Amino acid sequence: MLNTKGHQLEQSLKIKNLLDEAVKEAQAxxxxxxxxxxPDEKLASTAKTVMDDIGAVRGRPLFFPFVGTGVGxxxxxxxxxxxxxxxxxxxxxxxxxxxxxxxxxxxxxxGALSDIVMQGNLEPNREYHLISKxxxxxxxxxxxxxxVWLSTCGTMANxxxxxxxxxxxxxxxxxxxxxxxxxxxxxxxxEITDNPNFKVGLxxxxxxxxxxxxxxxxxxxxxxxxxxxxxxxxKHGQNIACFTFEPMQGEGGYNVxxxxxxxxxxxxxxxxxxxxxxxxxxxxxxxGNFFAFETLGIGDFIDVCTIAKTAQNGAxxxxxxxxxxxxxxxxxxxxxxxxxxxxxEILNILDKENYMGPGGxxxxxxxxxxxxLEDLNSTTCKGLLQDxxxxxxxxxxxxxxxxKDKVDRLMHTLYKNGxxxxxxxxxxxxxxxxxxxxxxxxxxxVAKGIIEKSIKEIS
Ligand SMILES: Cc1ncc(COP(=O)(O)O)c(C=O)c1O
Numbered sequence: 001m002l003n004t005k006g007h008q009l010e011q012s013l014k015i016k017n018l019l020d021e022a023v024k025e026a027q028a029x030x031x032x033x034x035x036x037x038x039p040d041e042k043l044a045s046t047a048k049t050v051m052d053d054i055g056a057v058r059g060r061p062l063f064f065p066f067v068g069t070g071v072g073x074x075x076x077x078x079x080x081x082x083x084x085x086x087x088x089x090x091x092x093x094x095x096x097x098x099x100x101x102x103x104x105x106x107x108x109x110x111g112a113l114s115d116i117v118m119q120g121n122l123e124p125n126r127e128y129h130l131i132s133k134x135x136x137x138x139x140x141x142x143x144x145x146x147x148v149w150l151s152t153c154g155t156m157a158n159x160x161x162x163x164x165x166x167x168x169x170x171x172x173x174x175x176x177x178x179x180x181x182x183x184x185x186x187x188x189x190x191e192i193t194d195n196p197n198f199k200v201g202l203x204x205x206x207x208x209x210x211x212x213x214x215x216x217x218x219x220x221x222x223x224x225x226x227x228x229x230x231x232x233x234x235k236h237g238q239n240i241a242c243f244t245f246e247p248m249q250g251e252g253g254y255n256v257x258x259x260x261x262x263x264x265x266x267x268x269x270x271x272x273x274x275x276x277x278x279x280x281x282x283x284x285x286x287x288g289n290f291f292a293f294e295t296l297g298i299g300d301f302i303d304v305c306t307i308a309k310t311a312q313n314g315a316x317x318x319x320x321x322x323x324x325x326x327x328x329x330x331x332x333x334x335x336x337x338x339x340x341x342x343x344x345e346i347l348n349i350l351d352k353e354n355y356m357g358p359g360g361x362x363x364x365x366x367x368x369x370x371x372x373l374e375d376l377n378s379t380t381c382k383g384l385l386q387d388x389x390x391x392x393x394x395x396x397x398x399x400x401x402x403x404k405d406k407v408d409r410l411m412h413t414l415y416k417n418g419x420x421x422x423x424x425x426x427x428x429x430x431x432x433x434x435x436x437x438x439x440x441x442x443x444x445x446v447a448k449g450i451i452e453k454s455i456k457e458i459s
Pocket of ligand 1: 158308309
């Protein structure tokens with residue numbers, strides 16, 4: 001593109017300086033954020049009006065009284081009531097490099113200077129090419145995945161994955177999924193999701209078969225799940241379109257299973273030519289590798305894989321054999337130029353700056369955060385923070401008796417005291433943290449103080 005005006009835009013020193021200046025100024029403003037702050041009484045009534053108005057226009061109040069001002073710093077975020085909170089949920093896992101990261105901001109500004117806001121599959125710009133290439137490079141390192149198709153969210157990436165599997169196995173319609181699965185909010189993804197609260201009033205389509213998730217208390221857990229799997233195959237045979245699973249369950253309760261649990265099922269799928277689709281919408285970039293299938297060493301079994309969240313965009317990967325015929329998957333939007341540019345920058349930072357692997361920053365944050373929860377559980381919050389664990393930047397803990405009521409109360413008390421996290425699971429209910437990869441030891445210490453104070457307040 002050397003002789004193009006696009007190259008001129010990219011190389012313009014004047015634009016570079018202006019962008020650098022804008023980021024510098026935004027950073028200087030953000031640097032005034034120096035830790036947790038209580039709401040400002042003078043802002044309370046305007047903030048409440050905005051929040052009530054959001055509730056009024058969308059027909060449902062906000063879960064937390066959260067509306068951001070657009071300024072944050074690392075793990076901290078400022079809200080319109082003047083408060084500053086430690087954000088350990090990050091929009092349910094989007095802001096993997098925290099708030100107001102200078103390089104993410106800079107890449108976003110670059111994206112905003114493009115001639116178009118939204119990119120599509122018919123007329124893509126450069127960002128579409130660059131992020132697709134990066135994603136294929138990452139996915140193909142430890143799997144047979146070869147192609148990627150962009151979409152705007154995890155649910156749509158999943159719909160594309162399912163269509164690719166069904167087309168490959170046409171006319172098969174049944175899907176084998178795990179107990180406690182979560183797959184998104186479309187009609188079919190709600191059907192794959194194993195939580196009745198997320199599909200109240202929807203009809204049953206009877207296209208999903210269930211297999212039990214790993215039970216760490218049962219030494220025969222893997223054999224039992226395989227046996228149920230085989231029963232489904234014996235009954236439905238060629239009518240099975242695919243097996244889908246989250247390598248670590250997200251909404252279902254931050255449930256971790258070892259490689260040995262998955263292997264027999266995956267080998268059975270290979271033997272019987274049942275397509276394997278890994279839903280990595282929540283696990284992508286979080287488990288200490290880009291893909292949890294790498295963490296588990298099962299990449300070779302994966303035919304189709306989906307991601308979203310930290311990529312700032314949805315994407316479906318597939319192998320050579322699962323490349324769908326033209327016409328099956330497309331759509332107007334493939335992502336905003338800002339999302340594609342920022343997503344690429346995030347992936348490059350995570351790839352090049354020692355975040356991944358056993359000695360990487362993600363593994364260190366996991367260790368320190370889980371140790372902090374365990375320390376509280378054995379000292380000042382004795383027995384009130386059980387089973388801290390998870391993988392990488394996905395950490396959960398069962399507080400008190402694990403009932404919904406107690407977990408909800410604790411979550412809102414933590415929020416009031418300055419820490420944002422969320423729930424997952426349904427018996428036991430857990431507190432879940434989607435930690436940013438820039439979390440520091442000092443931030444973890446702040447979290448410790450707030451968790452301790454909040455537990456004491458409600459128990
Ligand atoms: C495992 C999994 N699949 C799919 C989705 C749906 O993604 P989205 O909300 O981007 O549509 C989610 C969202 O939380 C998820 O965790």
